[in-house]
Amino acid sequence: MSAEVLRLENAQKSFGSVRALKRASFSLHEGEVVALLGDNGAGKSTLIKSISGVHPLDSGQIYVRGAPATIRSARDAIELGIETIHQDTSLAPDLSIARNLFLGREPVKLSFLGVFAPLDRAELRRAASALLRRVGIAKKLDADAPVRTLSGGERQSIAISRAMQFAAKLIILDEPTNNLGLEETHSVLRFIKEMREAGHCVLFITHNIHHVFAVADRIIVMRRGEVTAEFVVADADLLSVESAITGADVATLMREGKSH
Amino acid sequence: MVAVSETPPAKPSLWSQALRAPEFSSLIILVIVLAAFAFGDSKFLSPLNVSNMIAFLPELGIIALGMTLLLTAGEFDLSVGAVFALAPVSVMLLAQNADFSLGAALLVGLAICVVIGAINGILVTKVGISSFLVTLSMLLIVRGAALYVTQGFPLKAWDRPGPLVTLLAGSFDWGPFRLYTSLWWFIVLTLLAIYILDYAKLGNWISAIGSNRSAAIARGVPADRVKIWLFILTSILAGLAGMISAFRISAASPVAGTGYELEVIAMVVVGGTALTGGRGTILGTLVGVLMLRAIRNGIVLIGVPGLAYNIFVGAIILAMLVLHAALQKNKARA
Numbered sequence A: 001m002s003a004e005v006l007r008l009e010n011a012q013k014s015f016g017s018v019r020a021l022k023r024a025s026f027s028l029h030e031g032e033v034v035a036l037l038g039d040n041g042a043g044k045s046t047l048i049k050s051i052s053g054v055h056p057l058d059s060g061q062i063y064v065r066g067a068p069a070t071i072r073s074a075r076d077a078i079e080l081g082i083e084t085i086h087q088d089t090s091l092a093p094d095l096s097i098a099r100n101l102f103l104g105r106e107p108v109k110l111s112f113l114g115v116f117a118p119l120d121r122a123e124l125r126r127a128a129s130a131l132l133r134r135v136g137i138a139k140k141l142d143a144d145a146p147v148r149t150l151s152g153g154e155r156q157s158i159a160i161s162r163a164m165q166f167a168a169k170l171i172i173l174d175e176p177t178n179n180l181g182l183e184e185t186h187s188v189l190r191f192i193k194e195m196r197e198a199g200h201c202v203l204f205i206t207h208n209i210h211h212v213f214a215v216a217d218r219i220i221v222m223r224r225g226e227v228t229a230e231f232v233v234a235d236a237d238l239l240s241v242e243s244a245i246t247g248a249d250v251a252t253l254m255r256e257g258k259s260h
Numbered sequence B: 001m002v003a004v005s006e007t008p009p010a011k012p013s014l015w016s017q018a019l020r021a022p023e024f025s026s027l028i029i030l031v032i033v034l035a036a037f038a039f040g041d042s043k044f045l046s047p048l049n050v051s052n053m054i055a056f057l058p059e060l061g062i063i064a065l066g067m068t069l070l071l072t073a074g075e076f077d078l079s080v081g082a083v084f085a086l087a088p089v090s091v092m093l094l095a096q097n098a099d100f101s102l103g104a105a106l107l108v109g110l111a112i113c114v115v116i117g118a119i120n121g122i123l124v125t126k127v128g129i130s131s132f133l134v135t136l137s138m139l140l141i142v143r144g145a146a147l148y149v150t151q152g153f154p155l156k157a158w159d160r161p162g163p164l165v166t167l168l169a170g171s172f173d174w175g176p177f178r179l180y181t182s183l184w185w186f187i188v189l190t191l192l193a194i195y196i197l198d199y200a201k202l203g204n205w206i207s208a209i210g211s212n213r214s215a216a217i218a219r220g221v222p223a224d225r226v227k228i229w230l231f232i233l234t235s236i237l238a239g240l241a242g243m244i245s246a247f248r249i250s251a252a253s254p255v256a257g258t259g260y261e262l263e264v265i266a267m268v269v270v271g272g273t274a275l276t277g278g279r280g281t282i283l284g285t286l287v288g289v290l291m292l293r294a295i296r297n298g299i300v301l302i303g304v305p306g307l308a309y310n311i312f313v314g315a316i317i318l319a320m321l322v323l324h325a326a327l328q329k330n331k332a333r334a
């Protein structure tokens, strides 16, 4: 098996009395696409938010490329090569595409000035349009246009290209195809495959099991804050995966399936 | 440079961009307003009247710069008018009654502003109370403090000139115009604010925080820290404006700056900065400051009765906001 990118052991996270994560463990490897499945409220978003530094874990250990890592903030995660596209949009609608692409990592001149350093606008435009061209949407989009003016799918593409640009080791997408049209959904799935080919590891959350079978190599199922099942897509069948998600046992599902 | 071959797709011309900018429509209206007043009363453009307008301009203008940055980050500050009073009152009390040198007293005054801003910022970001409630309470506390320490009376007149007083409120003649050093403060601070908001990395963060806070945080932008510093900056600028004003008229009053918070917010939004955050323009604010100042001054000159005068100011602000909203809709459709 190829090198381990990230491993999580016994992750725990509570919001007040809600135990969103209780002892969740799993690992991810280079060049694989992993689908994270589970019912609403299973703890999927909380899990990825803990890896991306939005909600630091209460307890548990994260290993990045084998070494123990502490992720207390989004910056920590980004510096470890973890890029996340959150369920709630990750873009600032009033900022231009270019400024969104480089938000938090702006190219500057006179960098000793810290936050007062002037943006390198020429570099910003150049890098942004190069990136947009690379993901195949340069013809349609002007890097200076505010994100507010884009469609949902275009925004998702922007968010994804941002994740790609810093050659992140691990790219996490939380329900990336939600609210997208057919065409846009396909381009997102295509992106996911391209990222795998480029050697990135992709972890994505979805409720659409067909998308899982179309692009994923492996499936991780969560229930009530725990990782309860894992599948290799090549050997998995729809029914067992669905029963792992709902918690029903396979025999029952088979019987129901036959009676229809 | 290599950038030439990488030119992105067709960009709207500078001119058409300018036409659609919110500050541009404000500018047009400003010109119309100025022309109308000049036409209505020839005294409007007289050196004396222009000097008067320019003398008042920086005092609200300096606060408006801080408020623009704060609004762009999605917050606002209702305590600025009270800080405008408390800062000079404290400075003059310390210097007149407590034997502080003016320099030391000014430092204490600034420190008070920093503390007020920091408390505002920390309560808003770390405790999570809305800036409306936090700064409204702070307005009461600070105004109350100014009244309490002075027992409600204006302080005795300031009669000790010196380099620091000249630095804050000196004046000089330029042709027929009498100008104050506060104008330089305003010009320099305006340029700095333009630089920060439009050219520096920090400005990108400020706009991003106001536009989508969680997105900015997810990119590693320290949103809370930026907001706290903006509250501090706004407070410092309000205190500085108060000191400039007090030393210009050689007196500090505990009721100075009453109502300034709303006037300043009006200047900022009239200029095209979004009250909801994410979009701010310092040039627009400059237009807004000039506009409200000119309206307040011109209305008196053309003989609108003093008591009717807020009706006009309110109506013009509303008209401006309607215009911005219409332009914004147009843009979204385009």
Ligand SMILES: Nc1ncnc2c1ncn2[C@@H]1O[C@H](COP(=O)(O)OP(=O)(O)O)[C@@H](O)[C@H]1O
Binding pocket: A015, A018, A019, A020, A038, A039, A040, A041, A042, A043, A044, A045, A046, A047
């Ligand atoms: N910020 C939060 N505050 C309080 N409870 C939360 C928060 N985020 C998630 N939860 C709770 O944690 C549980 C898991 O939620 P989540 O991770 O969003 O599930 P999923 O993404 O799998 O649908 C749910 O019960 C949810 O209500």
Ligand SMILES: [Mg+2]
Binding pocket: A044, A045, A087, A174
């Ligand atoms: Mg979720």
